Amino acid sequence: MSRAIAIGYLARVSAGNVNASHTEGNVVVTKKVTLPDGSMIPYVSGQAIRRMLRDRLADLGYALSDPCATVSGQEVTPPVRPWEFVDEDLFGYLDPSGGRRRTSPVRVSAAVGLFPFQGDRDLGTRSFERFGQAMEAGGNMFETELYANLFKGALLIELDRVGIFTPLELGEEQGRSLDPSERRRRLQDLLEALNLLWGGGRTARLLSDLSPRFIAYARLEAKHPVFLEALAAHYEDGHYVLDLAPLTNALDRFGRYRQQTLFGVEPGIFGNEEEIRAALAGYGEVLTVHEALNRAKADVSALWNGSSA
C-alpha cells in the first residue's frame, strides 16, 4: 500500500529576497541562518512556501478558506470544512474555540540555500511624490538584501490522510472522507501548484520563479522524507553541479520502500546534466521537470482504485 509521496526539489533564484525578516533601519534583511564558521545561508520558511502553494491552488480555481472566518473575543475560527476547502484539507487548521485541529498531511520543509549569502543589496528610493510632493523633492533611500542562490526544498505527503477527516478533526461524531477521484484531483493540483511555484515578498520588483529546476519524486510504502537531506550542489565553470552521492545514497537507503521513482531535470541548468541522467536512470525515469510532474500526476491517478494503493 502506498502511504506517502516524498518530493525533493531545487529552485533557482537569480536575484531576489523571497522571504524577508524584519527591517534593520532602512534595510529589508532576508531570512538567513548563521553557520558556526560565521558564514550565512539564506532560507525561505516552510510557511512561506505553504502560502505560495495555497495561492497557486487559488490560481487553479480553488476557493480557499479564510483562517479568520469568525472573530469572537480573542478567538479566530476557521470554517473547518476541509471537504469544501482544499487548503484546510492539505494544509490543516486550528480552531482554538472548539479544539478542532487538523495536522497538515502535506509537510513542507524550509527551502535552504546551498550557497552562502554574499551581502548584496538592492538600492531603492521611496519617492516623496507618494506623499503629495513634487518628484523634484526626491525621496528616502532604502536597501533590500538580495541573493542569487539555489534552494533545496522537500515535501512529504501523507496519502492515507489526504481527503480523510477524523471525528476529532471535525468535532463530529463521525469522520468524513472524500471520493477517491476528488482526493486524486487535489493531489494532482498540488503537484501542478509546485510546477507553478512563485510568490513571497517584493514580487513587484524582485519577482522570482521558484518552480523546480530539479525534482525527485518517490511514491513510498512508508512515511520517510527520503530527499530531505539528499540534495547538494557546488558551482563550477559557470554552472551548478548537482552532487550525486547524497542522492543515490538516499535512493539506495530507502530503496525497499520506493514503489515509483521519477526525476525531472531542467535543461541548461546543471553542468553535469548528462552525468545526472546516467546516474539516476537506474532508479527511475529521468525527464524534464514538467514531464516528470505530468508523469507524477499520472502516477497519482492510479491511487485508490485497486491498482497501487
Next chain:
Amino acid sequence: MEWVLGVTVRAPVASFRRPLDHNYQRTLPMPPPTTLLGIAGAALGLSDRALWAPNSPLRKLKVSVLMDDDHMPGRARDMWTVLKIKGGRIAERSPYFRELLFGVRYTLLYGGEKSVLETLAAAFDEPAYPLSLGRDDELLVIESLDMDEVQSGPPCFQGTLLPGDVRQIEGLRPQVSPGLHFEPPLVETLPLAFSVDRKGVRNPERMTPLSFLPVGIEIEVPGLQALQWQGRSFVWANGMTG
C-alpha cells in the same frame, strides 16, 4: 537485561522552544525528554491522549540524546507575525521571533525491555506519522537504527542531557585545554511527562532540572553511573541509570 535503541536522525531545520518563552522563543540545543517520547509516539501512531495516558506503552520508556560531535548546527532567528484582535476584528500584526537550528544530527536513545524496543524499532522503520524535530514541518530523516545491550561507560559527557543542574554538582571536571571553543551548558527545568485533561489540554508533570551539555568539551562527573552508546557516554534523562 536492559537494551538501548539508537536512532540516528538528521534534519535541515529543528527547534525546541523553551517552555516559558513567548515573544522571543529560544531553542534548546537538543530535543528534551517529552519531545523524544513524542517522536516515539508519532512513530507508533499514538494520539496525544494515548501517548500520555497512565497506561501508555511508553510510560516506562527511558530516553536520552547524543548530539553529533562532528559539527555544530547553524542558528537563525525566524520572524513571525501574530494577528492581534481589537474590538472584535483583526487590527494589527505583532512580530515575534523563534530561534531555529539548521543542519542537526542527533542519536535519539531509547531504553527498556527488548520486546518494547523491537516494536519501537519497527515503528521507526515504518512510522505511522511523519517524524519531526519540533514543529510539524521540521521533518527528520532517519539515517540508521541500531539496537544493543546496555553497557556501562566512563562518566565523561559531551553533547548530551544530564538530569539535574550541572552547576550544583560537586567535583565536576571539565576537560579544558588551550584554544578550546565551546558554549556553556544550558540548564532548564522541564517536564518529564504530560497529562492530558478532558479538554485535550496538556499539563506538565514531574518538572525536573535538566542540563544540556555542549559538544566540544568533555565534562567528567565523578561518581555518576554512566552508560555508553558507540563510544559516547550518557545517562537516562528521565530515570535512574539502573
